[in-house]
Amino acid sequence: AQSVAQPEDQVNVAEGNPLTVKCTYSVSGNPYLFWYVQYPNRGLQFLLKYITGDNLVKGSYGFEAEFNKSQTSFHLKKPSALVSDSALYFCAVTADFTGFQKLVFGTGTRLLVSP
Amino acid sequence: KAGVTQTPRYLIKTRGQQVTLSCSPISGHRSVSWYQQTPGQGLQFLFEYFSETQRNKGNFPGRFSGRQFSNSRSEMNVSTLELGDSALYLCASSLEGRTPETQYFGPGTRLLVL
Numbered sequence: 001a002q003s004v005a006q007p008e009d010q011v012n013v014a015e016g017n018p019l020t021v022k023c024t025y026s027v028s029g030n031p032y033l034f035w036y037v038q039y040p041n042r043g044l045q046f047l048l049k050y051i052t053g054d055n056l057v058k059g060s061y062g063f064e065a066e067f068n069k070s071q072t073s074f075h076l077k078k079p080s081a082l083v084s085d086s087a088l089y090f091c092a093v094t095a096d097f098t099g100f101q102k103l104v105f106g107t108g109t110r111l112l113v114s115p
Numbered sequence: 116k117a118g119v120t121q122t123p124r125y126l127i128k129t130r131g132q133q134v135t136l137s138c139s140p141i142s143g144h145r146s147v148s149w150y151q152q153t154p155g156q157g158l159q160f161l162f163e164y165f166s167e168t169q170r171n172k173g174n175f176p177g178r179f180s181g182r183q184f185s186n187s188r189s190e191m192n193v194s195t196l197e198l199g200d201s202a203l204y205l206c207a208s209s210l211e212g213r214t215p216e217t218q219y220f221g222p223g224t225r226l227l228v229l
Contacts, residue, residue: 032215043119043205043220051215090158094214100171101146101212105158 002027004093006106013081014114021076021109023091033074034092034103035065044090050074061085081113116142119208119221127227133194136224138206140187144219146212147189149181152203152223161204164189165212193226201228 003026013019025031032051036044048059055067065076074091088110092103120139128134140147148171149161160173164183181191187208193200203225207218 034217036220041222041225043121043222044207046217046219049215049217092158100163101148101209101214101216101218102160102163102171102173103148103150103158103218104160107157 002093002095002104004091004104004106006089006091006109008109009107010110010112012112012114015083016080019078019081019085019111019113021089021091021111023074023076023106024072025074025091025093026072027093027095029095031074032094033065033067034094035059035063035074035076036090036092038088038090038108040087047076047089081111083113083115086111086113119206119219121204121206121221121224123224124222125225125227127229128196129229130196130198132196133192134196134226135190135192136204136206136226138189138191138208138221140189140206140208141219144208144210145187146209146216147183147187148207148209148212148218149189149191150205150207151175152205153201158205161191163212170212196228198228201226 005024034049035047050067058064091106122137146165148163163171167183183189203223205223206221209216209218
């Protein structure tokens, strides 16, 4: 069975500082990993995904994520946080052997960026 | 290109009633998936439709059903509503519904069951 863990319910960071939102996964087969962001009363917005290749994936709004196969992690990062980055972040996984798209999500991490 | 649209955005129903939610995918996308989001259970996969056929189903009771039309628009139906069905229902679309395509989500329909 596939699973995703986001160990932190909330991450607090000051504006201008780097941020990291953690994600670890468990999956049989090769993982496909995604990050989505959710603003209040909105759906999920796609940030980035890892399929294969370069372990550092660059996405929207200056976000990037680092895939680490040995640690089964896919942490989301940004060099300099903005107040407008405050939102709920979800990591999700699916596996290559399934063929069909069915995302398994983590519980989400609330990011709070203070001015 | 217009994004995924969902109607209505908000719904209030009472226990025992039924409800139908609608989703229009991004133009050209043929796969539509539905997810339920609740504070307690998080985001859970309901089902996925492609070419008017349900290809994948999550672990939900039979009260939850869906369908897809020839224009790829999808509806989901919940019968005999329970208080626990209160949730944000999210629809997502992708081209063919195959890994590792990206799913694009709509704004959701917030259902409150009283």
